Amino acid sequence: MGNRLWFSTSIFYDSIRNLITSEDAGNDETIFRNLKAAKSAGVELEVKGQTSRGLEGGASYSFQQTKDRATNEFLSNSPRSLVKLNLSQPLWRRKAFVSLDAQYRSPIQFLTGASIAPFTVINATLFTRRLGKHVDFSASVYNFLDKKYFDAPSREFLQSQIQQDGRSVGFKMTWHLGER
Numbered sequence: 001m002g003n004r005l006w007f008s009t010s011i012f013y014d015s016i017r018n019l020i021t022s023e024d025a026g027n028d029e030t031i032f033r034n035l036k037a038a039k040s041a042g043v044e045l046e047v048k049g050q051t052s053r054g055l056e057g058g059a060s061y062s063f064q065q066t067k068d069r070a071t072n073e074f075l076s077n078s079p080r081s082l083v084k085l086n087l088s089q090p091l092w093r094r095k096a097f098v099s100l101d102a103q104y105r106s107p108i109q110f111l112t113g114a115s116i117a118p119f120t121v122i123n124a125t126l127f128t129r130r131l132g133k134h135v136d137f138s139a140s141v142y143n144f145l146d147k148k149y150f151d152a153p154s155r156e157f158l159q160s161q162i163q164q165d166g167r168s169v170g171f172k173m174t175w176h177l178g179e180r
Contacts, residue, residue, distance in 0.1 A: 006048045012064075014040040038075055040066040054090040059083075074109060077152040081106035099125045110152045116161050119149035136174040143167050 018034035025031045042064030050056045066078040074080075086101035104120045122145055127138035143166055150161035 004050045004052070008046045010044050012040070012042055012044075016040065037069040038066055039069055040064055040078075054094060056088045057086065059085050076109050079106045079108050094129075095131055096126070096128050099127065101125075108152055110160060114160060116150050116152050119147060121145075121147055121149065134176045136176070138170075138172045140170045140172075141167065142170065 016038040019036040019038050020032050020034055021036045022030050022032050042062060044060060044062040046058065046060040048056070048058040060083070062082045063080060064078070065080065066075045067073060068075060081104070083104040084101065086099065088097050088099040090097050100122065102120055102122045105118060107115045107118045109115055121143050123140060123142045124144045125138055125140040128136055131137060143164075146167040148166070149164050151164055153159055153162045
């Protein structure tokens with residue numbers, strides 16, 4: 001859609017066989033077997049853009065329905081909607097950048113049928129490209145706003161939901177061998 005705006009979409013259908021399933025074997029034991037079959041269908045839409053000054057942004061939305069083939073019930077721990085937003089701005093001669101991204105996940109169903117709340121997490125990153133001939137560097141703050149959110153555990157856990165990490169920091173340096 002012009003030189004600075006891109007749009008894409010994809011439609012998908014997956015037929016899954018031999019899905020690993022946990023079963024209660026008695027005596028407080030759980031066994032895993034390749035038993036289930038599932039089907040997943042959905043659509044993903046994405047738009048990306050860039051201004052003449054280098055600000056880049058993007059947004060994507062994915063909708064899926066993943067169901068057990070035998071019962072036609074939705075699989076646990078499978079969100080229906082995912083949304084991602086991101087912005088990246090060059091800071092110094094297009095070698096250093098600051099980036100923000102947000103990720104939303106719709107509610108998911110736990111094995112018992114209860115629902116785990118949706119959440120949105122925001123991450124911030126400062127990164128370089130081609131700093132010198134061989135070095136890239138990045139520093140990120142994940143879950144920047146220290147959002148409390150949960151994921152569904154598998155059957156062998158006692159908890160009905162597991163709290164995920166709060167704010168955390170990560171650093172990365174990449175050394176490229178040879179010419180770039």
